[in-house]
Amino acid sequence: MRITQRMLVDTVRSNINTNAESLTALQDQLSSGKRLRKPSDDPQALGRALKLRSNADQNAQFLRNISSARGWLEATDTSLAQLSEALLRARDLAVKGASDTLSADERRNLAYQLDGMLDEAIQCVNSAHEGKHLFAGRRVSTPPFALSADRSAVEYRGDSGEMGRDIASSANLPVNVPGDMEVEGVQILPQALAALVELRDRLNDGTGVGVSGTLDQLSQCLEGVATLRGTVGARTSRLNATEDGLDQVQVRIATMLSRAEDADIADTISRLTMQQNVFTAALAVGARTVQMSLLNFLK
């Protein structure tokens, strides 16, 4: 096969160019730390990488939701605990008031104390978290429980709406306790407030009649509130478990994403070194072959 000068030069040039291309690609990877800069670098890895990124972002959102849910649940539990305490003190008063040895005045005194406790209890159930009332259902901007002007009845002005947070894909955790939530068919919070009103009225009329009747009511309400707190506690446990799971998943996703997108630095450096050697050799050989010619030897 005839070899012309042009062929020699072209061969040298195209080989040097090919080597330089490989070198540039490796330098690119090394300086950016990424082996996946555009879809054509590795389309299969890209598909995985996009999916992993979306999963990670979605999980981060769930973790944010979990944090928000925890805030609500903790605030709810605190308010219920305070209500529980108020009910206990009211029950003690009821026990005292049921005693036959009390005078009417003493009973009215107790009634007066109970009125104060009523206000306290209403304040409890009207408490707010981040500017939203906890027990109003979805009507979070208005206080759910209102005492009538003559202080004879408590009206519930919220609704029964549940508000939840997605803590996993399509897994919604309710975070609130609507004011009219029922436990065994009884709306606990309205019932508790009504019981306090009832007790106050019974004590107020001085006779002591019917006071012991309210004891049962109060006990029932205390159990009801305990049940509500139990529900909140169960939700919190679920929250914690989900959060732990998600944290672990996030770590796994980050590892897989790195595997898909990032360059293996050690491997890339060794390939770069090898490629540099090849490049140098190509240059050296090219320089030698191009210079040789018969004309060098003719006189």
Add this chain to the structure above:
Amino acid sequence: MRSTFSGLSIALTALMVQRRAVEVTAHNVANANTEGFTRQEPMMSAAQPSSLAILSGVGQVGNGVELNAIRRMRDSFLDRQLRNQLSALGHWETTRDCLGEVELVFNEPSNSGINTLLGRMWGAWQDLSSDPDSYVTRSAVVENANVLANVIRRGAAQLAELRQEAGQRLEIRLAEIDGWLGQIADLNKQIQEVLIVGDQANDLRDRRDLLLDRLARALDVTYQETAGGGVSVNLTVAVETVDPATGEVSVSMETRALVQGSGRSALLMDADGILLWDGDADSGTTNDRAVAVVRDGELRALMGVRDQVLNPENPSGIAGQLELLARALRDQLNAQYAQGHGLEVLDAAGQPVEGPTLFFSGEGAADLAVHSELVRNPNLLRAAGSRASVGGAEQLYGEPGDGGNALAIARLQDSTAVIADKNVSVGDWYKTVISQLGVHTQSALAMAANQSLLVDHLSRNREAFQGVSLDEEAANLIRYERAFQAAARVMNSMDEMIDLVVNGLGLMGR
């Protein structure tokens, strides 16, 4: 008896032919780096011998050397092989370059591409469902959705720009092709004139072959050598004939000439971007339309990019797929959005108003945007799932803690829609589409690289046959020079012998 000076004339033929051979060598050496040059070889043969009756018994006597022809060392088979592959190379290199630019429009994987921004928007809806009456979360939804819409619009705009560029490159190429066809026709005429006189048109042929190489890269023409030294360049066309009576269109595949002898036709692009062959009037009635069938070459790549990849109406090209994405997102989100209710908002007269029932406005990817009224007043955002009731009367707005519709919208992230006859979520559709783009680009890269190697190999083969080797020419120089020297010596000795005869005969004893 032969002439006294016949020996001289034999030496003379040698001198002339060897010198001519050196000139041919000089021409080769001078053009060692000329693109498309074919080396030339002087073809010598012994001159017609004479038969002498007087010297019968000896046989024929030689008459020296003559130069038959200066042969152009070109293998037309190697040319053909190479040109076939040049078409494919032109196609794949252009496709690779175009797809490379298209890939960069989407900037994936990154934190600012559509994949991430889509996820952020769904996240904003999630935040809204947790906190429906907060102005901050409402604004965040509008903001994130706007950023997403912006990026989609910009992507569509950039693809449209690339499409226009492809169209312009196509026009430029067509103008170049037109020039080349004209030159080939001219060269045909010139070569013909030279051949008629009996000469060889080596350098003109070289120029014509170079043009054919360039043409092959641009589109897949076929060519044939015709008698008289011309080359006819042909193209397959699909001739659409309209039957004047019935109006039916019938299509037949034919071969039409782009260059025939010194005549040529034109390749035009009509207003719809279709390539037409425009020949002489004898191509038929005016109802005929000859659509050029280009299956390879740069033109094919550019037309493919313009009509398939970047055409927003083609659902298998990336521009069309972006279009489908925008529409599916808009429709899916708007459908759920319309079922929700906003916060209590009063107009200037104090009357309650409801915001628009659309979240995303726009026809497609080019004008996708968040509805302007929602941008002005995010409180109109329909986050609530049901209407509030005040004293038993249903209101226009929802409860402040109701984020049910926002939650439903956020969950669209994982729910499927029908996109291009597939049940897939908007996010998954996008991922699939971008991966496919990556696959196409990667395969174009691989094909271009392979084709380039193949063309290099065939080029080298051709160069090995037709190229100038300076070493060879140097050796030839020695050869011809020595022959010239020897012939000169012969002439000297003939001269001495004739001198003896002319000046020495008949001078007895003087």
